[in-house]
Amino acid sequence: MEKSPFPTEDMALTTILVVSEMSRAKDFYQDVLGAEIYREYGGDSCVIRFLGNWILLVTAGGPTDDKPDTQFVPPLNPENVSHSFTIRVKDCMGCYETLKERGADFLTPPVDWGAEIRAFFRDPDGHLFEISQA
Incomplete structure (x- = not known):
């Protein structure tokens, strides 16, 4: 075969x-x-x-x-993450504001790490998403 x-x-x-x-x-x-x-x-x-x-x-x-x-x-405990999704964006702060207005629950506002700006949010069951601007 x-x-x-x-x-x-x-x-x-x-x-x-x-x-x-x-x-x-x-x-x-x-x-x-x-x-x-x-x-x-x-x-x-x-x-x-x-x-x-x-x-x-x-x-x-x-x-x-x-x-x-x-x-x-x-997810039984959203603080324990085995996978997440990263959404690459051109404007992290703009996406943050849009998603927040639509009801996304962010862990923190975007953080600037120098080479990248990112922020994390969860869906209603705790699945983790990240928006990331390089």
């Missing part, structure tokens, strides 16, 4: 985020970040497109035949 090439240009990467309340998550991603809702499945999953990327929002769930012993849960 011949191996299939991997990766190929027709593939796409989707990030799965587990959320506690779908309507609240959809509101945040659509109204605060400006993401596009692409498709919804039965009230417990929603595909969004954001900055050319796919994000699948799902509610919590237990093991399945294809992922035995694996539970999907929203």
Whole structure:
């Protein structure tokens, strides 16, 4: 059997985020970040497109035949981060003001580190986002 090439240009990467309340998550991603809702499945999953990327929002769930012993849960403690998203921007302070007006909850105002200006905020379930200006 011949191996299939991997990766190929027709593939796409989707990030799965587990959320506690779908309507609240959809509101945040659509109204605060400006993401596009692409498709919804039965009230417990929603595909969004954001900055050319796919994000699948799902509610919590237990093991399945294809992922035995694996539970999907929203972040238990937002202060412990295992992944985050960085949004590269041209104007960190301007983006900060816009997102703050739309309801983003920032940890601090933007901090200027010399080579970079950045600020962090969370979605309603605690997933961490960063806006960063080089």
